[in-house]
Amino acid sequence: xxxxxxxxxxxxxxxxxxxxxxxxxxxxxxxxxxxxxxxxxxxxxxxxxxxxxxxxxxxxxxxxxxxxxxxxxxxxxxxxxxxxxxxxxxxxxxxxxxxxxxxxxxxxxxxxxxxxxxxxxxxxxxxxxxxxxxxxxxxxxxxxxxxxxxxxxxxxxxxxxxxxxxxxxxxxxxxxxxxxxxxxxxxxxxxxxxxxxxxxxxxxxxxxxxxxxxxxxxxxxxxxxxxxxxxxxxxxxxxxxxxxxxxxxxxxxxxxxxxxxxxxxxxxxxxxxxxxxxxxxxxxxxxxxxxxxxxxxxxxxxxxxxxxxxxxxxxxxxxxxxxxxxxxxxxxxxxxxxxxxxxxxxxxxxxxxxxxxxxxxxxxxxxxxxxxxxxxxxxxxxxxxxxxxxxxxxxxxxxxxxxxxxxxxxxxxxxxxxxxxxxxxxxxxxxxxxxxxxxxxxxxxxxxxxxxxxxxxxxxxxxxxxxxxxxxxxxxxxxxxxxxxxxxxxxxxxxxxxxxxxxxxxxxxx
Amino acid sequence: xxxxxxxxxxxxxxxxxxxxxxxxxxxxxxxxxxxxxxxxxxxxxxxxxxxxxxxxxxxxxxxxxxxxxxxxxxxxxxxxxxxxxxxxxxxxxxxxxxxxxxxxxxxxxxxxxxxxxxxxxxxxxxxxxxxxxxxxxxxxxxxxxxxxxxxxxxxxxxxxxxxxxxxxxxxxxxxxxxxxxxxxxxxxxxxxxxxxxxxxxxxxxxxxxxxxxxxxxxxxxxxxxxxxxxxxxxxxx
Ligand code: SF4
Numbered sequence: 001x002x003x004x005x006x007x008x009x010x011x012x013x014x015x016x017x018x019x020x021x022x023x024x025x026x027x028x029x030x031x032x033x034x035x036x037x038x039x040x041x042x043x044x045x046x047x048x049x050x051x052x053x054x055x056x057x058x059x060x061x062x063x064x065x066x067x068x069x070x071x072x073x074x075x076x077x078x079x080x081x082x083x084x085x086x087x088x089x090x091x092x093x094x095x096x097x098x099x100x101x102x103x104x105x106x107x108x109x110x111x112x113x114x115x116x117x118x119x120x121x122x123x124x125x126x127x128x129x130x131x132x133x134x135x136x137x138x139x140x141x142x143x144x145x146x147x148x149x150x151x152x153x154x155x156x157x158x159x160x161x162x163x164x165x166x167x168x169x170x171x172x173x174x175x176x177x178x179x180x181x182x183x184x185x186x187x188x189x190x191x192x193x194x195x196x197x198x199x200x201x202x203x204x205x206x207x208x209x210x211x212x213x214x215x216x217x218x219x220x221x222x223x224x225x226x227x228x229x230x231x232x233x234x235x236x237x238x239x240x241x242x243x244x245x246x247x248x249x250x251x252x253x254x255x256x257x258x259x260x261x262x263x264x265x266x267x268x269x270x271x272x273x274x275x276x277x278x279x280x281x282x283x284x285x286x287x288x289x290x291x292x293x294x295x296x297x298x299x300x301x302x303x304x305x306x307x308x309x310x311x312x313x314x315x316x317x318x319x320x321x322x323x324x325x326x327x328x329x330x331x332x333x334x335x336x337x338x339x340x341x342x343x344x345x346x347x348x349x350x351x352x353x354x355x356x357x358x359x360x361x362x363x364x365x366x367x368x369x370x371x372x373x374x375x376x377x378x379x380x381x382x383x384x385x386x387x388x389x390x391x392x393x394x395x396x397x398x399x400x401x402x403x404x405x406x407x408x409x410x411x412x413x414x415x416x417x418x419x420x421x422x423x424x425x426x427x428x429x430x431x432x433x434x435x436x437x438x439x440x441x442x443x444x445x446x447x448x449x450x451x452x453x454x455x456x457x458x459x460x461x462x463x464x465x466x467x468x469x470x471x472x473x474x475x476x477x478x479x480x481x482x483x484x485x486x487x488x489x490x491x492x493x494x495x496x497x498x499x500x501x502x503x504x505x506x507x508x509x510x
Numbered sequence: 511x512x513x514x515x516x517x518x519x520x521x522x523x524x525x526x527x528x529x530x531x532x533x534x535x536x537x538x539x540x541x542x543x544x545x546x547x548x549x550x551x552x553x554x555x556x557x558x559x560x561x562x563x564x565x566x567x568x569x570x571x572x573x574x575x576x577x578x579x580x581x582x583x584x585x586x587x588x589x590x591x592x593x594x595x596x597x598x599x600x601x602x603x604x605x606x607x608x609x610x611x612x613x614x615x616x617x618x619x620x621x622x623x624x625x626x627x628x629x630x631x632x633x634x635x636x637x638x639x640x641x642x643x644x645x646x647x648x649x650x651x652x653x654x655x656x657x658x659x660x661x662x663x664x665x666x667x668x669x670x671x672x673x674x675x676x677x678x679x680x681x682x683x684x685x686x687x688x689x690x691x692x693x694x695x696x697x698x699x700x701x702x703x704x705x706x707x708x709x710x711x712x713x714x715x716x717x718x719x720x721x722x723x724x725x726x727x728x729x730x731x732x733x734x735x736x737x738x739x740x741x742x743x744x745x746x747x
Contacts, residue, residue, distance in 0.1 A: 402522060403577050430524050432745060435579075439530035440522070443577030 040067040043288035061249045069293040070112040075231045076306040077242040078122035088300030097131035101145045117153045120233035121160040125170035150182035156467040157234045163189040166200035178210045183468040187214035188232040205434040212463045215453030218445045225417040237419035243311020246286045250317030250379045253324035279362045282314045310368035317379035322389040339394030378420035410447030421451035423463045512564040514594040526582040527610040536588040541648040547713035551586035580608030599628035615655035631669030639688040663696040670703040677722040686732045690739030697740040704741040
C-alpha cells in the first residue's frame with residue numbers, strides 16, 4: 001500500500017507503468033486504474049494505528065486498492081443465467097451447447113473482480129452437460145471453450161468447479177485439460193467419496209499429476225459450513241454462490257510475533273490490537289463500497305439478481321503462522337517448531353482460537369449470510385512475502401513426514417471455511433498409481449482437511465500456493481518477455497526465493 | 511508372543527499393490543537370485559534387521575491410518591515367517607485393511623489355506639520357466655513357483671505376476687509366452703496384472719553387476735505378448 005503525498009510521486013509511478021516493457025497493454029491499463037484509485041485516502045478516517053501497522057508490515061491489503069468500487073470476488077448465479085438469460089446483455093436462455101458456451105463467455109466478460117477477470121466460472125460441467133448430444137462435437141466445442149478461457153482470462157486466479165458427480169462434460173473437461181496444458185482456469189473437483197465415482201476421482205488425480213489440475217475440495221465439509229451450495233473461487237476460496245467476498249486483507253502473524261516482547265505481550269496486547277485494526281479497515285472498505293459507490297445499486301449483476309448484497313462476506317486473511325509460532329517459541333527459549341512438535345502445533349491452535357473468537361465478536365453492518373461476521377481465510381501469499389510462509393502452511397524446508405503433515409493440516413483447516421489448502425508434489429511413480437494419491441487425499445479429508453491437491457514435480461505446470469503457472473513461462477518472464485497472464489509476477493518470489501520447488505513429499509516410497 | 515525379523519517398514523509405498531500401502535520387508539529368503547537388489551534381506555539373520563513383536567508392527571501400521579488402504583508383506587521371502595503373517599493379517603483385517611503378499615513362490619501355498627483366507631492378493635515372481643535357467647538364477651527349480659501360480663490363479667488370489675527381464679541371459683519372450691499360456695484360462699474370471707521389470711544394477715552384489723537391462727523394443731514386444739493373451743494391465747517398470 002502506498003499513500004501518495006505529492007503530485008510528482010504519482011507522475012513518476014504513471015511513467016514507470018507506461019514504460020515497463022514486461023507489462024502487456026492490458027496490464028498497464030489495469031495498473032494505471034489502480035494507481036488512480038489509490039490517490040484517494042483509505043476509507044477509515046484518521047486512524048494512526050492502521051497506518052502504523054501497515055508500516056510494520058503487520059497489516060497487508062494485498063494492494064487491493066484504497067477505494068473499492070466492486071466486490072473483490074463475485075460468484076454469479078449462473079444457473080439463473082441459464083434459466084432466465086440476461087436483459088442487460090440481451091441474452092436468452094441457451095438452447096444448445098454452442099449457445100451455452102457463448103452465453104457463458106459473454107457473461108464472464110462482464111463480471112468484475114479484484115483481478116479484473118471473473119474469479120468464478122461456475123460449476124462448468126453441470127452447466128454444460130445437459131446440452132451435450134454428441135460426445136465428439138461436445139469435445140471440440142468444450143476444447144475451444146477452454147482455450148478461450150485461457151487466452152482471454154489473463155490471470156490464473158480464475159476458478160471453475162466440477163463434480164461431485166461424474167458427467168460427460170466433466171469427463172471431457174478433465175480429459176481436455178491434460179491435452180491443453182493451460183494455467184487457466186484453476187479447477188477444483190467438489191469431491192465426496194459417496195457421490196463421486198471412483199473412476200472420475202481417479203481420472204482427476206491422474207490429471208493433476210499431468211497438469212496440476214484439478215484440486216480436491218472436501219464437499220461434505222464445505223456443504224456443512226455453507227449449509228448447502230457454495231463455489232470455489234480464485235485460489236481456493238469457498239464462498240456463497242450469488243454473492244462472494246467484499247474485501248480481503250490480511251494479518252502477517254509472524255510480524256506480530258516479531259514485534260511482541262513475550263508470549264503474553266503477543267496475546268494480550270499486539271494480537272488483539274492488530275485484529276481490531278484490520279476489522280476497522282475491512283469494515284471501512286465495505287461501507288465505502290456499499291454506500292459510496294454505485295455497484296450495489298446499478299450493476300446489472302445486482303439489478304437482475306445474479307448476486308445479492310446479503311450474500312457477500314468479508315474475508316479476514318491470515319499468513320505467517322509458521323514463523324509466528326517458531327518466534328514465540330524462541331522468545332520463551334523453547335526449541336519447538338511448528339509442524340513438527342505437538343506443543344508448537346497446539347500453540348497455533350490457541351492463536352487461531354483467539355482470532356476466531358475476536359473476529360467472531362465483531363458485528364459487521366453487512367454480510368447477512370454469515371450472520372454479519374467475517375470469514376477467516378488462510379491466504380496463499382503474495383509478492384514480497386519473503387520470510388512469511390503462506391497461510392497456515394508449514395515452511396517448506398521443514399520436511400515433515402507426509403502423514404504427520406496431513407494430520408497437522410487437518411487440525412487447522414476447520415478454522416477456514418473461506419479457504420485454505422495444501423498442495424503436495426509427487427514423483428513419477430505415483431502417476432502409475434493414482435489410487436495411492438486418492439487414498440492419501442481420503443485420509444487427509446478424514447483427518448479434517450478441506451482442500452488438497454497434487455502435482456507432479458517433473459511437470460511444467462505447477463501449483464504455486466493457490467494458482468497455476470508454467471515454469472517455462474517464468475523463465476521467459478525473467479528474460480523480460482511479456483507473459484499473457486498476471487499471476488506469473490506473483491509466482492516469481494515463491495518459486496525463486498521461497499523455494500516452492502524444493503517442497504518434497506517425505507516418506508513416500510516409489 | 512509372535513515375533514518376526516524385519517528388515518524395514520515403508521509407511522507409504524505406491525509400488526507394492528493397489529493404492530497407498532504400508533510395506534513390510536521381512537528378513538530371510540529361500541532363494542539366492544543373482545540380480546537380487548536387496549541382498550541384505552537374503553540371510554536368515556542380519557545385523558540391520560530388527561526383531562519386532564506383533565504389537566509393535568501393528569502400532570506402526572495403526573500410525574499410518576487413515577492414509578493407507580492396506581499392507582503388503584514382502585521380503586526376502588515373507589512366507590518363511592508365515593506363523594507371524596497369520597495373526598498379523600487377522601488383526602489388520604479388523605482395522606479394515608487389505609492384505610497383500612509379495613512372494614517368490616518358492617514355498618507351496620497349499621499348506622497356507624488359512625493365511626490365504628485373510629489375503630486379498632498375491633504378487634508372485636515368475637523369474638524363469640526353464641528348469642535350468644531358474645536353477646542357475648535362483649538356486650531352485652521352478653516347479654513350486656509354477657504350481658503356486660496355477661493354484662493361486664484358480665483360487666482367485668493371484669493379483670500380479672512379476673518377471674524381471676535381463677538382456678541376453680534369459681529367453682525373455684519364452685518366459686512371457688509360457689506364463690501367458692499357463693494363465694490365459696483364468697483371465698476370464700479374474701483380472702491378473704503382469705509387471706515386466708527391467709533388471710537394475712542398483713543394490714546388486716558386485717559379482718552380478720554385469721547384468722544388462724533389456725532394450726526398449728524388447729520390453730514392448732514382451733508387453734504385446736502378455737496383452738495378446740488377455741492381461742488387461744501390463745506395466746513396464
Ligand atoms: S527372491 Fe527376491 S529377495 Fe529372494 S533372493 Fe530373489 S530377488 Fe532377492
